[in-house]
Amino acid sequence: MNQETLQKLVENISMEYFDRSFKHKAAFNTRLKTTGGRYFLHSHELDFNPLVLEKFGLEVFIGVIKHELCHYHLHIAGRGHQHKDPEFKELLQKVNGLRFVPSLREKQKTAQLWKYQCLNCQLVFHRKRKFNTEKYVCSKCKGKLELKGRI
Ligand SMILES: [Zn+2]
Ligand SMILES: [Zn+2]
Structure with missing residues (x-):
């Protein structure tokens, strides 16, 4: 342009x-x-x-x-x-404008995190690495976990 x-x-x-x-x-x-x-x-x-x-x-x-x-x-x-x-x-x-511009810094200081939530007790937590929700359960109540996306 x-x-x-x-x-x-x-x-x-x-x-x-x-x-x-x-x-x-x-x-x-x-x-x-x-x-x-x-x-x-x-x-x-x-x-x-x-x-x-x-x-x-x-x-x-x-x-x-x-x-x-x-x-x-x-x-x-x-x-x-x-x-x-x-x-x-x-x-x-x-007008649906942007509140903030996404970071333009080359090196991102904070790594992106994966957000998980327990479907049973609703506990929300974040992990650097993505894991298989079939293999792990909630540490608090042993409930089933769901991947909620990236933050
Ligand atoms: Zn402004
Ligand atoms: Zn739980």
Whole structure:
């Protein structure tokens, strides 16, 4: 995706989800490290991290665009545009924007865990390694375990 396509994409999302036009500049910024995007209060410009698109794909990237557009439109309308503001949270939810960008750090500090739950006593626990739930039982009540997914 080039600069021009990005500008068009942001303009289109703005019209489609916010029903308002985006009249400023949207640009890729390779200097952004861990953030997915940034909104500049003074120039009203938006910066986006190309790594988000590269690593997580278009769907996540669009979620970031919506997030930044929430800042943009609320700020321009003179309403609560910060993360803590109820108006921000509300709008973000309405347009289905991303609250947080998935981690962009190369080395993940925390390993992903598997979540298990006992079907009998409802005990929830996590393990680094996936195991066969047919072979193990709940340590507390010996009940049957169920894999609930990754966290
Ligand atoms: Zn934000
Ligand atoms: Zn149990």
